[in-house]
Every structure is written in C-alpha cells, then in structure tokens.
Amino acid sequence: MRAEIITIGDELLRGFVVDTNAAYIGKKLLEVGIKPFWVTTVGDDQNTLLQAFTLAAQRVELVFVTGGLGPTHDDVTKKVACKFFDSELVFNQLVFKKIVELFQQRGVEMPAINEEQAWIPKKAQLILNEVGTAPGFIFNKDGCYFFIMPGVPQEMKAMMEGAVIPFLINHKLTQNQTIQYQILRTTGIMESQLYEKLSVDLANIENLVELAFVPTVRGVDLRLTAIGKSAKECRRRIASAESLIRQKVDDYVYGVNEETLEQKVAELLFANKQTIAVAESCTGGLISNMLTNISGSSHYFERGIVAYSNQAKVDILGVSIETLRKFGAVSSETAGEMAEGVRRLARTNFGLSTTGIAGPTGGTPQKPVGLVYIGLANGSTTIVEKYQFHHDRLRNKQRTAYAALNLLRRRLLKKV
Amino acid sequence: MRAEIITIGDELLRGFVVDTNAAYIGKKLLEVGIKPFWVTTVGDDQNTLLQAFTLAAQRVELVFVTGGLGPTHDDVTKKVACKFFDSELVFNQLVFKKIVELFQQRGVEMPAINEEQAWIPKKAQLILNEVGTAPGFIFNKDGCYFFIMPGVPQEMKAMMEGAVIPFLINHKLTQNQTIQYQILRTTGIMESQLYEKLSVDLANIENLVELAFVPTVRGVDLRLTAIGKSAKECRRRIASAESLIRQKVDDYVYGVNEETLEQKVAELLFANKQTIAVAESCTGGLISNMLTNISGSSHYFERGIVAYSNQAKVDILGVSIETLRKFGAVSSETAGEMAEGVRRLARTNFGLSTTGIAGPTGGTPQKPVGLVYIGLANGSTTIVEKYQFHHDRLRNKQRTAYAALNLLRRRLLKKV
Numbered sequence: 001m002r003a004e005i006i007t008i009g010d011e012l013l014r015g016f017v018v019d020t021n022a023a024y025i026g027k028k029l030l031e032v033g034i035k036p037f038w039v040t041t042v043g044d045d046q047n048t049l050l051q052a053f054t055l056a057a058q059r060v061e062l063v064f065v066t067g068g069l070g071p072t073h074d075d076v077t078k079k080v081a082c083k084f085f086d087s088e089l090v091f092n093q094l095v096f097k098k099i100v101e102l103f104q105q106r107g108v109e110m111p112a113i114n115e116e117q118a119w120i121p122k123k124a125q126l127i128l129n130e131v132g133t134a135p136g137f138i139f140n141k142d143g144c145y146f147f148i149m150p151g152v153p154q155e156m157k158a159m160m161e162g163a164v165i166p167f168l169i170n171h172k173l174t175q176n177q178t179i180q181y182q183i184l185r186t187t188g189i190m191e192s193q194l195y196e197k198l199s200v201d202l203a204n205i206e207n208l209v210e211l212a213f214v215p216t217v218r219g220v221d222l223r224l225t226a227i228g229k230s231a232k233e234c235r236r237r238i239a240s241a242e243s244l245i246r247q248k249v250d251d252y253v254y255g256v257n258e259e260t261l262e263q264k265v266a267e268l269l270f271a272n273k274q275t276i277a278v279a280e281s282c283t284g285g286l287i288s289n290m291l292t293n294i295s296g297s298s299h300y301f302e303r304g305i306v307a308y309s310n311q312a313k314v315d316i317l318g319v320s321i322e323t324l325r326k327f328g329a330v331s332s333e334t335a336g337e338m339a340e341g342v343r344r345l346a347r348t349n350f351g352l353s354t355t356g357i358a359g360p361t362g363g364t365p366q367k368p369v370g371l372v373y374i375g376l377a378n379g380s381t382t383i384v385e386k387y388q389f390h391h392d393r394l395r396n397k398q399r400t401a402y403a404a405l406n407l408l409r410r411r412l413l414k415k416v
Numbered sequence: 417m418r419a420e421i422i423t424i425g426d427e428l429l430r431g432f433v434v435d436t437n438a439a440y441i442g443k444k445l446l447e448v449g450i451k452p453f454w455v456t457t458v459g460d461d462q463n464t465l466l467q468a469f470t471l472a473a474q475r476v477e478l479v480f481v482t483g484g485l486g487p488t489h490d491d492v493t494k495k496v497a498c499k500f501f502d503s504e505l506v507f508n509q510l511v512f513k514k515i516v517e518l519f520q521q522r523g524v525e526m527p528a529i530n531e532e533q534a535w536i537p538k539k540a541q542l543i544l545n546e547v548g549t550a551p552g553f554i555f556n557k558d559g560c561y562f563f564i565m566p567g568v569p570q571e572m573k574a575m576m577e578g579a580v581i582p583f584l585i586n587h588k589l590t591q592n593q594t595i596q597y598q599i600l601r602t603t604g605i606m607e608s609q610l611y612e613k614l615s616v617d618l619a620n621i622e623n624l625v626e627l628a629f630v631p632t633v634r635g636v637d638l639r640l641t642a643i644g645k646s647a648k649e650c651r652r653r654i655a656s657a658e659s660l661i662r663q664k665v666d667d668y669v670y671g672v673n674e675e676t677l678e679q680k681v682a683e684l685l686f687a688n689k690q691t692i693a694v695a696e697s698c699t700g701g702l703i704s705n706m707l708t709n710i711s712g713s714s715h716y717f718e719r720g721i722v723a724y725s726n727q728a729k730v731d732i733l734g735v736s737i738e739t740l741r742k743f744g745a746v747s748s749e750t751a752g753e754m755a756e757g758v759r760r761l762a763r764t765n766f767g768l769s770t771t772g773i774a775g776p777t778g779g780t781p782q783k784p785v786g787l788v789y790i791g792l793a794n795g796s797t798t799i800v801e802k803y804q805f806h807h808d809r810l811r812n813k814q815r816t817a818y819a820a821l822n823l824l825r826r827r828l829l830k831k832v
Contacts, residue, residue, distance in 0.1 A: 011630055013452040015443035016599075016639065018436050022457070026431030036429040037464070039457035041438070048453070055471070072611055072629055107804055111608035152631065154808075212432070223432065278722075284708025285701035288722040292700025295776055295809055303728035306694075306704040306720030308713070312762065316719070316732055346728065360711055393711055 001173055002060035003029055004038040006052050008067035013043050021066045021156055028160050033175030049080045057144045067151030069134035071113045085139045087123035099133045127163045131155050179227050180234035186252040187219030187406050194220055197248045208241040217398050261405045262290040268412040269300040277346030278304040279317050279338040282356035286401045302346045317341035330355050332373050332384045339375030351377040354404055358396045370396055374404045418476035419445055420454040422468050424483035429459050437482045437572055444576050449591030460490040469500045473560045483567030485550035487529045501555045503539035515549045543579045547571050595643050596650035602668040603635030603822050610636055613664050624657040633814050677821045678706040684828040685716040693762030694720040695733050695754040698772035702817045718762045733757035746771050748789050748800045755791030756798055767793040770820055774812045786812055790820045
C-alpha cells in the first residue's frame with residue numbers, strides 16, 4: 001500500500017507555520033509498516049486542493065489529509081471532499097451535541113458559525129473529535145481511502161491514534177512488513193566523541209540496524225531502525241544493537257524514545273522516595289518548569305527559587321554576603337551555597353542550583369558569557385560542576401538545565 | 417509566476433526530520449512577491465523524483481529543489497536532473513578546489529567520495545557553496561527554471577540569499593508586485609469569538625487585505641496579507657485594516673509579528689521602571705522562565721518562587737495557614753495572598769501569582785482539573801482572576817502563564 005500525506009494551508013506554503021503534521025503522520029504510518037511515498041502541501045484554494053486529491057488518488061491507495069476543517073471562510077477541505085466524492089452534506093445531531101458540550105465545558109457561548117461543523121458529508125464515515133470541534137472523515141473511492149483530519153496537531157494526533165490507525169489495522173491495510181525503530185537519547189557527549197567510542201563496533205551494529213546520529217540541543221539521539229517481516233525479529237535486532245551500544249556509552253544514555261531527562265530524574269526520585277528543591281539563577285525557572293511538567297511532581301518537587309537578584313540569594317537562600325562579595329554571584333562558592341541553602345530551607349534530600357552568565361550581554365574577560373556553575377547538595381557532600389557554554393541566551397539556559405538534571409541523574413544512579 | 421518547492425529525503429517522509437526548508441523558502445519568495453503554490457516532498461528514489469520534476473514543470477514556472485546532493489549513494493538529485501534536462505556531467509576544477517580547501521580548513525583529509533561532487537551537469541549554471549561541499553545548480557527548460565540546492569539548511573539558506581534571490585531579481589522573475597504581511601497576535605479570546613467581533617467589518621477588511629485566523633496555544637494570530645504594486649501601498653492597506661481590527665478587538669492584541677507576550681510585558685515594565693516578583697504554583701516556574709528568556713530581565717525581574725508545597729507557600733510567601741485550611745491552596749484567597757506575599761518580600765512594584773490544578777490527576781468535583789486562579793498585587797489593590805482550562809497538563813501550564821502575563825500587560829496599560 002502506498003501512502004500520500006496532503007497538508008493544507010496558506011500558512012504552510014508561506015512558511016508562517018512549519019509543517020509538523022506530515023512528520024507525525026509519517027512516523028505513525030511507519031509503525032504499522034506503511035512507508036509514506038509522497039507529501040503534498042497546497043493552499044486554502046478549492047481548485048488546487050481538488051487537483052491534489054486527484055493526483056493522490058492516481059498514485060497511492062491511502063491518502064491522509066490534514067487542515068482546512070475549521071469553521072471560517074478559508075476552510076475549504078469539506079467543500080472539496082464533497083465535490084471529489086460527489087457527496088452532499090447532512091446535519092449530524094451527535095456531532096452538534098458534542099460541539100455544544102465542548103463550549104459548555106469551556107463556559108463560552110457557542111458562536112453560530114460553529115454549527116456549520118455539524119454538517120457531515122453523507123458518504124463519509126465519521127471520526128469524532130475528542131479534543132476540538134471539527135470532526136474528521138473517512139472516504140473510499142474506487143479502493144482508495146482518504147482520511148481527512150483537522151490541522152490542529154493535537155486534534156489530528158488524537159484522531160490518528162484513536163481512529164485512523166485502528167481502522168487501518170481492522171481493514172488489513174497495513175503492510176506485511178514492519179519498520180521498527182528505537183531512539184537512545186544521550187547527553188553530555190559530542191556527536192564525534194560518540195562516533196569514536198562506537199566506531200570499532202559500527203560494522204556489527206549496522207549489520208543489525210540502520211544507525212543515525214541526530215544532534216539536538218539536549219544532546220545526541222541515536223536512532224536505530226530495523227526493517228523486517230515481523231516486529232519480533234526487528235525488536236530482537238534492535239535489542240542486540242542497543243546492547244552493543246550500551247556496552248560502550250551507557251553512562252550517557254538517559255532515556256529511550258520519547259523519554260525525557262526530566263522524566264528519568266522524576267522516576268528515580270519517585271522510586272527512591274527522595275525529594276528535591278531547586279535554586280536557579282541563570283536558568284531563570286527553566287529547571288523547575290521542566291520538573292513540574294511531569295504529572296505527580298508534587299511528590300518529589302518541594303519548591304523552586306529563582307534568585308535573580310543578589311538580595312534574593314541572601315534573603316531566601318541564605319547565601320552569605322561575604323561569599324558574594326569575595327567570589328561573586330557566578331562562582332563555584334555561590335553555586336554550592338545556593339544548593340545547600342535551598343536544601344536546608346526546604347528540608348529536602350537534594351538541593352540543585354545554577355548560576356552563570358546566560359548572555360548575550362553581561363560577560364567580562366574573567367567571567368565570559370556562557371560561564372556556568374551547577375551545584376548539587378545532599379546534606380553530606382556538595383558537588384559543583386563548571387561549564388563554559390556559548391553566546392546564545394536561550395541555548396545557554398537549556399544546556400545548563402540539561403547539564404544540571406544530568407548531574408542529578410548521575411548522582412541518583414551513584415555514578416558521581 | 418507560480419512557484420513550487422520540492423524537498424527530497426526519506427528522512428522527511430518518515431518524519432525523522434521536520435521539513436523546515438520549505439517554510440524558509442516560502443517566506444523568502446514572498447518577500448520578492450512570489451507566492452508559493454505547491455510543496456512536494458518525495459524520498460531518495462530516482463523514478464519518484466523524476467515524476468515530481470515532471471509534474472512541477474507542468475504546473476509552475478519556478479521550481480525550488482532541496483536535498484539529495486550529498487556524496488553518498490542515496491543522493492539522487494544530480495542524476496535525476498541530468499536525466500530530466502538531458503545533460504552530461506563535466507569535471508569542474510573550481511568546485512574541486514573549493515571542496516579540497518574546505519576540508520583543509522577543517523583540518524580533515526578529504527574522503528575520496530567527495531570528489532564526485534565536483535562533477536557538474538553541463539547544461540546547468542553553477543551555484544557555488546560557500547558553507548559546504550555540494551554545489552547547487554540552475555536549469556532552464558522551456559521557460560521553466562529549476563533551482564537545485566543542498567538539503568542542509570544553512571547551505572540552502574546561503575544559496576537562496578547569495579545566489580537564487582539575486583538571480584530572480586536580475587532575470588526579472590520576481591513579480592512586479594509585492595506581498596507584505598503583518599501578524600496581529602491576540603490572546604484571551606477564542607477564534608470564533610474574534611471572528612464574530614470582526615464579522616461586521618469583515619468585508620471592509622478583506623477589501624484591503626487577506627485575513628487569516630491562525631490559532632496557537634498562545635492565542636489566535638491574525639495574519640494580514642496585502643498584495644500590490646508597491647510596498648508602500650501594501651503597508652498603507654495593512655495599516656487601514658489593522659486600524660479596523662483594533663477598533664473592535666484592540667484589548668486582545670498584545671503584539672505584532674514576532675513579538676511575544678513576555679517581550680511586551682518586559683518592555684512595559686522597563687519603560688515604566690517597574691519591577692516584578694512571581695509566585696507560581698501550578699505553572700511550576702514557566703512564568704519565571706518566560707520572563708528571564710528576555711535579555712536584560714534582571715532590570716525588572718527580582719525573584720520567582722515556585723511554591724509547590726503548602727509549606728513553601730507559608731514559609732516563603734507568608735500565606736496564612738488559616739487561609740490554606742479554610743479555602744485550600746487552589747482558591748482566590750490563596751492566589752491573592754501569594755501575589756501580595758511575594759511582592760512584599762521582594763519589595764517589587766508587582767507580585768504575580770498562579771495556583772491551580774494542572775492535571776491530569778488531582779481534580780475533585782468542586783475543584784476540577786484545569787481550575788486556575790491568577791493573582792496580581794501592586795500594593796494598593798489585588799486582582800484575582802479565575803479560569804477553567806482543560807485536561808492537558810502542559811497546555812494548562814501554558815494557558816495559565818499566558819493568562820497571567822496578559823493580566824499583567826492589561827494592568828500595565830491600565831486596562832484593568
């Protein structure tokens with residue numbers, strides 16, 4: 001089965017929005033062995049979209065469409081679908097009820113234009129929208145399936161997972177071959193260093209899987225891809241390759257697939273019944289924000305202090321005026337006292353701190369932009385690590401947060 | 417002139433890489449009055465790419481191609497171009513010299529495989545690569561131009577700016593018209609409500625500009641696009657349309673184009689020489705993080721407290737135990753005391769607070785997931801706003817942070 005993805009919207013063509021929907025759908029299809037063959041993006045124009053539908057139906061058997069299902073005048077997908085599949089619209093009570101309920105939940109009166117979304121092409125099988133107002137549709141024309149979904153990513157994702165993928169499986173539209181992949185996420189090591197550490201085993205690894213190095217701001221992801229007849233065989237090959245990789249670089253691997261560093265740290269804290277408080281200067285709340293993105297974080301996260309001013313460092317963290325005077329706010333000593341202070345005041349197992357010069361201004365020859373100290377106190381010992389990052393403020397904040405959480409992870413695993 | 421963008425790569429189809437090149441090229445073309453009409457993405461396969469070339473040449477006059485110019489076996493673009501334009505390859509000394517030099521600069525021996533990149537289609541006009549090894553090409557076939565560039569974003573961007581856009585201008589391939597756009601960013605109002613408020617003026621607005629509603633997690637962006645003979649005339653029409661829009665919904669417009677809400681708030685605080693401290697519960701540090709993303713934030717941001725536990729709310733914000741016992745941590749009263757407490761202790765002009773149930777767990781019938789209180793204190797008055805958001809934890813954090821910063825913005829503008 002060949003698949004095409006059609007994404008719709010002037011904002012995509014004009015580059016106001018980067019098309020992430022196509023990538024998401026491509027990935028989801030791969031998981032059920034369907035290799036996407038073609039992606040088409042067109043604007044909010046009926047004739048052009050009709051052309052795109054026609055071309056897609058000629059070259060593939062499965063078409064996945066997103067966008068243009070909103071209630072406003074520039075949403076043309078439903079109109080084009082009615083034309084292409086020669087279908088009229090009928091009013092659907094169930095959809096209408098769901099839209100009305102959604103507005104009630106939000107405590108907002110339903111604008112009249114949303115009623116339009118309850119009119120459904122008669123020939124379509126309905127996909128209910130569990131997170132928004134626009135329903136999706138499945139059409140079949142001469143053996144070619146069209147799956148039409150909204151462009152809002154979370155609505156499209158809910159439909160792909162809840163309706164489209166199950167439909168593909170139930171109708172035996174998935175392939176007799178599967179593509180499995182796994183990502184090993186590393187941090188604290190450069191791409192070329194990883195490559196060197198793995199180089200002697202590279203041939204063996206690549207006999208088992210395709211290996212790709214994907215650098216991100218968090219670190220380097222290793223992507224292992226296996227193609228084969230059965231998921232089981234692919235998983236086995238991936239597991240063997242993973243084991244070869246971990247033999248060489250396990251210390252740097254913090255997670256698998258979608259796992260984040262903050263999740264990993266949260267799991268370790270939770271499993272050990274340990275608690276943490278955070279004192280941030282240069283990261284400005286980013287670490288607290290990451291840790292509290294995890295549901296249930298109140299079990300281990302007690303408080304976070306963003307002590308931006310020196311006064312705040314003294315007042316609420318108990319850093320000594322003497323230390324600030326002698327060594328400055330960006331110093332190993334201050335980082336240590338911040339971590340110890342927040343731990344003591346919050347009565348937690350760990351205190352984690354950051355202080356540095358995020359930039360782009362504020363650097364000096366002695367303390368350049370990108371200089372960062374990270375402190376971790378557990379009551380008996382305090383570790384301080386020094387880093388020299390670069391000039392970009394947001395990236396410096398992110399790199400510092402990752403390095404801090406990675407220090408905590410290594411400590412929780414007793415590797416430091 | 418119609419334009420099509422073709423991006424090439426299995427990585428794109430499989431969703432391992434999100435296609436940012438198409439968005440970049442689309443934006444660049446708009447600046448010279450060329451509206452992208454179609455985007456095609458295909459994999460690293462010669463026949464498929466040949467099909468894509470053929471279709472593009474049939475429907476547009478300008479084709480922009482990226483990807484598949486690397487030195488390895490899965491890079492097929494040059495081969496397909498030779499076939500499509502019926503051209504042979506010739507060895508180019510200049511290109512070879514540049515490749516050798518690039519490796520010398522990097523202190524790396526040139527792999528033999530890179531020599532292949534110095535073979536150039538005879539019928540092509542060359543685009544030298546100033547940042548990488550793969551040269552680009554310009555072809556013309558029956559009046560249709562193909563601009564072929566590498567897929568590495570920084571190499572493609574250097575070619576677009578340094579060679580392709582100048583070529584378009586020199587060859588008078590740009591439109592004798594310009595496309596100007598402006599985005600008005602709103603928050604605190606739903607798409608359909610905005611639409612209703614603007615509906616009576618919609619015809620007038622659309623006589624001046626194209627108007628698009630673009631919902632994001634931050635709010636709804638209004639995109640105004642004007643196409644005309646001169647930039648001046650377009651700007652004038654955009655200004656008139658903006659004025660019509662602002663007459664109806666100005667209170668919700670926080671910024672223009674790339675401006676963020678946190679930037680806007682930072683500017684207002686800075687201009688008024690006012691300072692702020694933040695006390696966060698359900699947002700977990702997100703507001704502090706947003707405010708400290710702005711360079712120079714130490715001028716107005718004094719401290720942030722992430723008071724996750726009740727103990728922290730009492731200890732470092734001075735919320736009364738009585739209030740917590742009587743009304744609970746998620747209450748109007750607690751939000752008010754948090755804002756007042758952090759302001760008093762930090763000695764700032766404003767104290768901003770959030771408390772709520774981010775979810776997905778922790779809700780009760782009385783206090784469901786998504787219930788949020790936002791407090792803003794300035795020493796004389798304290799405002800508390802109540803919101804009912806939804807079930808998604810990260811979105812609830814983001815929506816709360818936006819609502820809080822928007823409350824602060826309105827206060828700074830004396831609208832509340």
